[in-house]
Amino acid sequence: MELVCPAGGLPALKTAVDSGADCVYTGFRDATNARNFAGLNFDEASLKEGLAYAHRYGVKVFLALNTFPQTHHWRQWTAAVDKAAELGVDAVILADLGLMAYARRVHPQLRLHLSVQGSATNYEAINFYYERFGIQRAVLPRVLSLPQVEQVVKNTPVEIEVFGFGGLCVMVEGRCALSAYATGISPNCHGACSPGSAVRYVETPQGLETRLNGVLIDRFSRTERAGYPTICKGRYAVGGETYYAIEEPTSLNTLELLPALLRMGVAAIKIEGRQRSPAYVGQVTRVWRAAIDEAKRNPEHFKLRQEWMTQLNKVSEGAQATLGAYNRPWK
Amino acid sequence: MRLVLGPLLYYWPRQRVFDFYDEIAALPVDVVYLGEAVCARRHELRLEDWQALGERLAQAGKEVVFSTLPLIESESDLKAVRRVLAAAQEAGCLAEANEMGAVRMLAESGQAFVAGATLNVFNAETLQLLKEAGARRWVLPPEASEKVLAGILSRKNDALETEVLVHGRAPLAYSARCFTARRFRLQKDACEFRCLDFPEGIPVLTREGQPFLTLNGIQTQSAKVYHLERELPALQALGVTHLRISPAPEATPEIVRAYRRLLEGAPAGMPNGDYCNGFWYEEPGLSWVECAREVA
Missing domain, CATH: 3.20.20.70 (Aldolase class I)
Structure with a gap:
């Protein structure tokens, strides 16, 4: 092996x-x-x-x-x-x-x-x-x-x-266009997911926001460690509940x-x-x-x-x- | 150009599926894709039911294509796909291969097929290889732009038909995990078939309320509807032969009629919606490019 x-x-x-x-x-x-x-x-x-x-x-x-x-x-x-x-x-x-x-x-x-x-x-x-x-x-x-x-x-x-x-990767590799959807850059065609050039960290009264091409991927309180805004690892609101809808980091x-x-x-x-x-x-x-x-x-x-x-x-x-x-x- | 109804990507109760395709039989659509194209666990319709639907739609003058699973993990998944391929052959229909394992099985039996969007055709060489394996038609991956399509079709490949999604939520990703089950803290193997409760998937909003994605079992879709209404002349000029509309719970008949009118050169009267077309213009997929602009 x-x-x-x-x-x-x-x-x-x-x-x-x-x-x-x-x-x-x-x-x-x-x-x-x-x-x-x-x-x-x-x-x-x-x-x-x-x-x-x-x-x-x-x-x-x-x-x-x-x-x-x-x-x-x-x-x-x-x-x-x-x-x-x-x-x-x-x-x-x-x-x-x-x-x-x-x-x-x-x-x-x-x-x-x-x-x-x-x-x-x-x-x-x-x-x-x-x-x-x-x-x-x-x-x-x-x-x-x-x-x-x-x-x-x-x-x-x-x-x-x-x-x-x-x-x-929680998605099947080669079968994920989430990054392309938010940023136009994809693993399949550009070799990159959630590219750094599209990432913004923004301090707000509600906490530290991580954005990908403007889309809010997550928001962190002072006690949380802010993660990189990969789409599948964000927290979203689904049916009134906010959680890691796809995958926990x-x-x-x-x-x-x-x-x-x-x-x-x-x-x-x-x-x-x-x-x-x-x-x-x-x-x-x-x-x-x-x-x-x-x-x-x-x-x-x-x-x-x-x-x-x-x-x-x-x-x-x-x-x-x-x-x-x-x-x-x-x- | 021929108008296509793609496979039903959501999981609807049995009777609703029958009623839906009864309505489709009377609509001005040329090709209908049938069968389960998302999750191996879904079983409201058995293969025999899809075959019966296929016969009914063929009698109504539609070309029927049998779709297959996009993710083949286990031996039982392989068996299920083999059965669908055999059913397609028996009915004299094309099968849609959404996975390279299906391509191999089709090539071995010399069966003609549609190379689905998940096969990742981004260049003419890849398309040529799929043609040699037996593809008669191929579907552009959702993230591919006009420029990508033009590049692929620049090498004349007259025998091959080209299909493009022109209306429907973009299928963005597939996983072995089920995000609908996750929503209800259920195991995938004991998911209680919660997809049945969501005839157009579960909306995913950002924490500031922006509709972003749609959970559909193991598939993740866009929240917005990919919509290439004004790009039809460009599609035609490039040599696209088939325009796909993806089924939705309410809007499908109206959308089909609107695209049919467009193809006939009449005003479409397209219903309003939360549309996007960014992929076509090499922009972020969720964006909307207002003017159909020249692409070099």
Whole structure:
């Protein structure tokens, strides 16, 4: 089982490598990937340096090209695939059918992973990508329960990667236009959700308001910690009641499911957070490295260590971590 | 251009659904999409009921399409979709694939299909691949603009029909979770089918009372109604063949008649509503662009 860690820049990449990642995943500094944030990601020179560093230690580097190119931007996306192949990344992570066909045709040796943005939640979908484009791995959306993950693994030759830790999308990835509705900027097309340029924090007598392109996403009293105005994590009035109508701000932590994931043959665990600091990447990578090693060594008697959970909780977004959809308290 | 009634996205009691489609049979709409296209738990109508409705609408001269689920998680979801695809084939109808797993099943059996809006067609290459898999028609994703559509259709693909949502709340997001159940602190698997109490979903207002979203089970819709009335000439010029209207509890017959009049070149007399059209102009989806402006 591989540990796949996020790198929003060279320092995070080096930290991930030093902390025990098997693979790091990266993106170019533009809309070709789903973490298109200011100050983040790699240009050609820094990716070259990152590749050299990672490969020196036997660590693989993946590149996410997981937004959906529009016809008038098509060449920018195919040029990114070409560049990834030329620089020698170990895999590209794609969501768009057309781009996948391009990569297969022009760079038959390039390893293809299906991004979580491809919204493939069942083996029929994953096998479609396998038969048509020869994908070697699929990243599952964070919506499946544990038995559903197992059902997928059993019915496809494609390696399965699941999210283990980090921010939690409550919507099926690749199927969410909430940000586009409020701001015109979407994960699918622009690689960004609730972009910083649309965010306003406004002090009012009622409390601190967070607005996204003018839409009131939440309002916080002095005793509350104000969260970032992501639409699905706002408080709204529904039928006279004001509450987190879609999702509470929590993050995912599946450490305790590790033996089960290992047993069912999950090929890789993905850590979310290319937008997070090198310190986050280092902390999370070290804990998961230790946990995976222990689970492999002693799967029957794997026990969660309190120190792991303490360290992970320190870097969680929001106050609490959950098992997400893998176990479904809401089901 | 042909006028289409999209699948019923809300969960209505059985008799209400029958009554609704009785009315539709007499309306000037060319194509009707039938079946459950949101939640696998909804069951007021069984597949046999949808098939019977399909026969009735076909007799009334409508082209019938069988829609399928947008989120296929479990083996039982897969089975349910397989049954719908088989029913479509048996009836000689197209099926609408809203998920890549459905595309694979359709491609394997050589069955022609409609590539639904959730398949994320944003470029001509992707559309070409779906055509090769058996798509005969495709639906523009709601967040896509005129510019995106023009780009896709710039590569002439005569054999393919193009469908665009012109009237209805925009389906914005899907989740494995149910937000209607959450509203009532119920588990999804014991949701008491509360969607039945909300024939047009549950309004979500901001804390200052602005209508923002609509909860419809696992689907989240816009609060405003996406409305491309004045863009019809642009749609026609681009080569769009099918205009979709999304069913609503009261307004649908009036809306269908208004769009039919527009297509016939008559004044529409469109009812007022809380409309938006931002997606078409690459603006925030909730915005309303007043003048149909030139897009380069």
